Amino acid sequence: MSADPKVFEIACPHCHTTIWVDPASRSVIRSEKGAAKPKSSLDELLEKEHVRRQGFEQKFEATAELEKQKKQKAKEQFEKALANKDLEEKD
Known part of the structure; x- marks a missing residue:
């Protein structure tokens, strides 16, 4: 100052x-x-890009697994509702 x-x-x-x-x-x-700002070397830039891509892959896999779980849960609920309907029709 x-x-x-x-x-x-x-x-x-x-x-x-x-x-x-x-x-x-x-x-x-x-x-x-x-x-x-110090300039990054090519190796540092490549490493950052590699880490960034791994993050994308992990997010994609997590999203795919979540969708698979949602479909499985919906299928189970549908089968449960169908079974309940069959029981009601028998009564």
């Missing part, structure tokens, strides 16, 4: 640049660029 308490220090959350503004003149007194 600047030594002058009247000067505003503003940090950009996006690019991490910091500027100091004089409130009286409303001008930028000083600016500093933020630290650059």
